[in-house]
Amino acid sequence: MLALQPFNAGAASAQDANPEPPTGPDPAQSEDDIDQIIVYGARLRGRIDSPQPPILELDEDDIAAYGAGSIAELIEALGPQVSSGRGRGGGFPVILVNGVRISNFRELRSYPPEAIERTEVFSEEVAQRFGYSADQRVVNIILKDNYSSQSVELEYGQPFDGGFSQQEVQGTYLRIDGPSRLNLNVEWDNSSLLTEGERGVIQADASIPDVATDPDPANFRSLVGDSSSVEATANWTTQLGETGNSISLNATYERNDSLRLQGLDTVELTDDTGESALRAFNVASPLAVDRQSNNYSAAASINAGVGDWQVTGTVDATITDSVNDTQLRLDTTSLVAAAAAGNLAIDADLGDFAEAGFDRSETNTYTVNALLTARGNPVYLPGGEMSVTAIAGYRANGIESTDTGNPGLITNLDRTRWQAGLNVGVPITSRDEDFGSALGDISLNFNAAVFEQSDFGTLFDWSAGVTWGVIEGLTLTATYINRDSSPSLSELGTAQIATPNVPVFDIANNETVLVTVITGGNPLLPAQSQSDWKFGINWQLPFIENSSLQIEYFDNHSDDVTQGFPVLTPAIEAAFPGRVERNAAGILTRLDERFVTFAEQDVERFQVGLNMSGQFAGGGETSGQSGPPGANSPSGRPSGPESGGPAARPGGGEGASEGRGEGGGRPGPEQMAQMREQFCTAEPDVVIARFDAALEAAANGEPAPLGPGGQPLAIPARMLERLTGEDGKIDPERFAALRERICSTDGAQMAGRPEGAGDGPPRGEGRPGGGDSQARGGNRGGGGGRGRGGRGFSPFGGGDGPPVGRWFANIQYTLELENTVLIAPNIPLLDLLDGDALSGGGQPRHSITWRSGAFYDGYGMLLFARYTGQSRINGSGLAGSTDLFFDDFATINIRTFVDLGQRDNLVAAIPFLKGSRIGFDIDNLFDSRQRVTDSSGATPLRYQPFLIDPRGRSFEIEFRKLF
Known part of the structure; x- marks a missing residue:
């Protein structure tokens, strides 16, 4: 008999309790019906049920x-x-x-x-x-489930070459009490000014002869702008009634200010014959760009179980106002008259002749997003539960911009969008359900959405995919996605801003010149059509412990692609001739970099990622974690004084409670003797029943039941957790292994073993990138909580024994197989991997990222590295033009930190350091910058090393304290 049973979505919620088992068979059932086996159980707390395993x-x-x-x-x-x-x-x-x-x-x-x-x-x-x-x-x-802390973090950083610095101060309050959460956060960031003069950058305005008394324009041009920001956030979440439903509210204010210098305004005056020239600087007013913005955000969400569905509603609203003041060049009308009258001297102060003023652009935007999702498993198929997600949403946003450089022109765009969608996951075969198990786990996924948009009409989004779990630990996926995408309102309607004195490399003339650059929106952009394939492999490597390999292939095709204006190559200038202005000598003077549309783009990419992790040092075997944290704890929550939960655990007794607090993580000799009596003098079924009763009591928030003779159960909470199976009850096999160890080992000897060596069997194989430690609760390495075992404690296990270290490594390699762009019909195809370009840096074919780290006894070190392959940009091949060559290069960043709270002698001398951590980081350890050369081997002025990366090797020191 095959019975289709509706899925109870309430059982999948984070706070759900175990369903009640049936009391007995239905008398109306036939004998054949009684032969069926029905397994009841709750989903694991907070975990995602997906056919794709975690990466x-x-x-x-x-x-x-x-x-x-x-x-x-x-x-x-x-x-x-x-x-x-x-x-x-x-x-x-x-x-x-x-x-x-x-x-x-x-x-x-x-x-x-x-x-x-x-x-x-x-x-x-x-x-x-x-x-x-x-x-x-x-x-x-x-x-x-239970956590509380107040933290303060201070950061200071600067390049080793000096010139500017960055500071950050952040204060955070957080309290988590089951489903209720309260968070307050205030943050201030500041960065000082760095000029080109402080890095010795050669200037590009060589067309005007230097005069000895002239100020250096490099001192009035920013490499790093002067900026500051402040942000305040409040977040609150609470449960609604006793149903497990919850509501969250969020509010944020953010203010950003920045100032950039664009050099000095210069004026060149000639007499009637054009043979002599007068030159002057406005030394009092360097050109500057001043930006300010205010951002106001508020959001809310509600989660509720409605029948067999988990329903989530979210709304998020943001209002932003920004002002951009760009100093204008001098009004030369009065200067020309003064020069004609012979009243203007070379290098005169022009402040008496003209007031340049500012060009102000103002942009105000608003966005409101509302989305309702309903997730459930309405039908049980032979291969498992069919998942369904239905969505309905509304979005409204608008932008209003004005620019004094275009008086009377007001851009005012508003957009509304309604959407509806459906996602269906259909299990076909399943090893767990023993249906087609010889084929592995096969599931299909279908997704469709429709958008009705006020300015672009009806847009569609649909996809189909298959997931095949070939064997345990090996999963293959294939997905096809077809999607319509409209340009954002910012791309359509951002105010036009003319910024003077921007250095641009003109590849056609092989020179760097200062030009006026126009940025902003383009109201003529069309909707984009996307058609993509993705194939993936996720393999948990059986020959390397705690490791996984991801291999992905992407094939993207797009029509009517919206892009920022690409790097100015001869091909791009020919495709967009109206965007480029040159003077009579062919020198570039003005460039319109507003958004543009390309006819087509095709990208093929191959990506490989490897994740590894493990433990080192310390004592004995590890306690591998296969189940989720919620399943490993009888109550699904941490405990101990550090975590904000009660100290007493299901094991009962004073000794048992110390496994999560300041005391030892294992039983002492006296408690060990009690454990031997309780484990070894009664039948296994009797002991298992006692422990199951302790688990049930803990889950219901009730006192732990007493053992034989009215004594508390002597088993520590951590040990009891490790005996717990995924059904929330004691696993007989794990219990048998632990019982054999306890009953065959001297109690004092057992109590002295390092944690993990004698307190239970491993909890299954480790996860890729995940850890094996069963530590729960407390303030860990990031905050310096004392945790277990005093000076000998490591956040990666260890208790009173030797510390246990933890390491991890991730490497990701990307190979670009194809990247071609068709600007417009009847224009040659651009091959970005073969010398054509859309950006100023070329398109490398190879890139690698490496991230690794190790932590031991409160000391941590992380190493982040990135390699970028070489690339080139082709010139026109005509006289005066050049090719650009971008060398491959690598950068290495190091992050170190010390948990001062674990240094007992230091804390004894300075109690304030309890719960504190200090960190020291170095970015770009070897001061590496990409080298760019032209066809002659020289570096163009626009690609000077400090223009590519003004920071170089830099350091940051941080101090963090948890209260």
Whole structure:
């Protein structure tokens, strides 16, 4: 008999309880019906149910190894591991919390990483199950149930060559109490000015002869602008009633100010014959660009179980106003009259003759996003549960811009968009369900969405994919995506800004000149059509412990592509002749860099990623973690004084509670004797029943039951967790292995073993990139909580024994197979991998990123490296033109940190250092910059090393304290 059963979405929620088992068979059933086996169970807390396995899993100890100060810093440190290789989105991943979508990343970006229990990273296809498009990877952050901290972080950085500095101050408050969360964060950032004169940059205005008394224009041109910003955020989440539903509210204000210098305005005057010249500088007013912006954001989300569906509603609104003041060049009318009258001397101060003033552009934007998603598993098929996600959404945004350089012209654009979509995942075969198991796990995924947009009509988005779990640990995926995409309102309507004195390399004349550059929107941009294939392999390597290999191939085709104006090559100038102005001598004077449209673009890309991790030093075997954190803990939450939860655990007794706090992580001799009595003097079934009762009591928030003779159960909480199977009950095989060890080993000897050597069997194979430690709760390496075992404690296990270190490594290689662009019909195809270009740096065929780190006994070091292959840009081949050659180069960044809170002698001398961490980072360790040369081997002025990278080798020191 095959019974189709509706799926209870409530069981999948983060806070769900185990379903009640049936009391017995239905008398109405036939004897044949009674032969069926039905398994009941709850989903694991916060985990994502997906046919695609995680690309990367990190437990709290892995996260501590990154030394990040916030979740935003952690996402940044993960880099390419959380970025899509499809090349369609902005690169930032979809963020979920406890398996549920949130209104905006602002909700938790300032959370300290110590609040995370586990993190999962999934491929782009999983994003569709949560109402997103398949151009972003998914990061699921599982938070601890109980956590509280206040933190202050101070940062200071500057290049080794000096010239400017950066400062940051951040204060964060966070409290997590089950489903309720409160977070307050204030941050201030500042960066001082760095000029070209401080780096000795050669200037490009060689057409005007130098005069000894002239000021150096390099001192009035910014390499790094003077900027500052302040941000304040408040986030609040609470449960609604006793149903497990929740609501979240978020509000953020952000202010940004920046000032850039564009050099000095110069005036060249000639007499009637044109044979003599008068030259003057406005030394009092260097050209400058001053920008200010205010950003106001608010968001809300609600999560609720509605029947068999998990429903999430989100709304996010943002208002931004920005002002851009660009100093104008001098009005030369009065200067010409003065020169004709002979009243103007060479190098005169022009302040008495003209007031240049400013050109002001103002841009105001608003955006409102509302989305409703309903996720459920309405039908049980032979291959498993069919997943369905339905979405409905509304988006409104607008932009209004004015520019005094175009008086009377007001750009006012508004857009509304309604959307509806459906994602369906259909399991075909399943090893778990024993249906077609010889074929492995095969599932299909279908996604369709329609958008009704006020300014572009009806747009469509659909995709189809297949996932094949060939064997355990080896998964193949194939996905086809077809999508319509409209230009953003910023691309259509941003105010036009004319910025003077911008250095541009003119490849046609092999020279760097200062020109006026026009930026802004283009209202004539059409909608884009995208057609993409993606094939992927995810393999958990059986011959390297805790490792996984990802291989991906992307084939993207686009029609009517919106792009920023490309690098000015002869081919681009021929395609957009109206965007370029030259004087009578052919010298470039003005360049319109507003957005443009290309007819077609084709990209093929091959990407390989390898993740590895492991432990070193310390004692004995590790406790590999196969289940999720919520399943390993009877209550699904951490404990101990550091985590904000109660000290007492299901094991009961004073000794058992010390496994999570300041005390030892293992039982002492007295407790060990009690354990031997309870384990070895009763039948195994009796002991298992007692432990199951302790687990159930902990899950219901009740006191732990007593053991024989009215004594508390002597088993420590951590040991009890390790005996727990994925069904939330004691696993008989694990119990038998532990019982044999305890009953065959001297109690004192057992109590003295390093943790993990005698307190239970490993909990399954380690995850790729994830850790094996079972540490829960407390403030870990990022914040310097004391945790377990005093001076000997390491966040990666160890208790009172030797510290256990943790290491990880990730390498990602990208090979560009094809990148061609058709600007317009009847124009030759551009091959970006063979000398044509859309950007000022060429298109390298090869790139590699390396990220690795190690943490031991409170000391951490991370190494980030990036290699970029060589490329070139072809000139016209005519006299005066040149080719550009971009050498390959590599940069190495080092991050180090020390958990001062683990240095007992230091904390004893300076108690303030408890809970503190100090870090020291070096970016671009070898001061590497890409070398660019022309056909003669010389470096064009526009590509001087300090113009490519003004920072070079730089350092940053940070101090962070958790209270």
